[in-house]
Amino acid sequence: MIDFKYDYASPFVNIYMNNKDNKPVNFQIALVCENGTSEIIMKNLRKVMTYRSESMDEDFEAKQEELKNIYYNVLGQTKEMEYEIDTNYNGIHRLEAYSVQPEEGVTRYNYNENYDIIVSTSSLGYGDSYYLVGKEESSFRLKLDCESLDYDENYLYIFSNNTIPFYDTSINKQGWFTKTRK
Numbered sequence: 001m002i003d004f005k006y007d008y009a010s011p012f013v014n015i016y017m018n019n020k021d022n023k024p025v026n027f028q029i030a031l032v033c034e035n036g037t038s039e040i041i042m043k044n045l046r047k048v049m050t051y052r053s054e055s056m057d058e059d060f061e062a063k064q065e066e067l068k069n070i071y072y073n074v075l076g077q078t079k080e081m082e083y084e085i086d087t088n089y090n091g092i093h094r095l096e097a098y099s100v101q102p103e104e105g106v107t108r109y110n111y112n113e114n115y116d117i118i119v120s121t122s123s124l125g126y127g128d129s130y131y132l133v134g135k136e137e138s139s140f141r142l143k144l145d146c147e148s149l150d151y152d153e154n155y156l157y158i159f160s161n162n163t164i165p166f167y168d169t170s171i172n173k174q175g176w177f178t179k180t181r182k
Contacts, residue, residue, distance in 0.1 A: 007057035008033040010067050011083040012043060015075055028084065031067040033057040040070060049074075093162075094155040108133075109156040117144075117164070119151055144177060 012028040019025045028043045036057065040049040049070070055062035071081045095117065099108035105121040111132065120129040130149050134140035146166035150157040158164050164177040 006032040006034050008060065008063050010063065013067070013071065013081050013083055015071070015077055016079065017075075031063060031070070033063065038063075038066065092157050092159065094157055097154055097156070100153070107151075107153070109151070111158075112162065117149075117156055119149065119156065146177075 008031070010031040012030045015027050015029055016024050017027060029040050029048060030043075032039050032041055033053065034057070036052065038051055038053040039047050041047055053063075053066060055066065057063075068081060071077050095109040095111060097107045097109055099106075101107075105123055107119045107121075109117045109119070111117045114135060116133050116135055118131040118133055120131070122128065127147065128149075130144040130146065132142040132144060144164070144166070149164065149166055166177065
């Protein structure tokens with residue numbers, strides 16, 4: 001999870017380097033930017049590299065090109081660069097609510113052919129709860145560990161590559177759920 005403090009944060013990418021015993025090791029890095037300073041960080045937030053960028057922090061395409069340049073030319077990677085998430089998306093996708101039970105505070109959204117997302121709102125002020133549930137296998141229920149998803153009474157908003165963005169404003173974190181992890 002990457003903190004809200006950055007003006008730009010790329011998804012993590014895998015890099016492969018040799019350790020001191022000359023054995024290949026897999027690391028994950030991301031490009032983050034704040035106030036015109038760019039950093040390459042590892043998953044544990046350790047800074048690997050800091051530099052001053054000529055591109056604006058808001059120029060996402062230029063930032064992707066910077067990361068590609070560092071990946072291939074600075075870090076000497078030969079494998080094709082793969083993001084932790086699929087970055088081929090064209091914006092936000094809306095999942096329509098198809099089962100609303102206001103008396104129980106439960107709204108069900110069609111996530112894909114196998115799963116739904118349930119938003120359960122608390123009338124006692126305990127905060128909302130979010131679950132990934134099976135359509136066919138009703139016993140499958142996975143709690144999505146986050147403070148907030150982006151939804152309203154009609155739609156749940158996700159990225160069009162089916163990753164689910166989440167926000168934990170109380171601890172200034174944001175991120176996304178992928179097929180394999182948060």
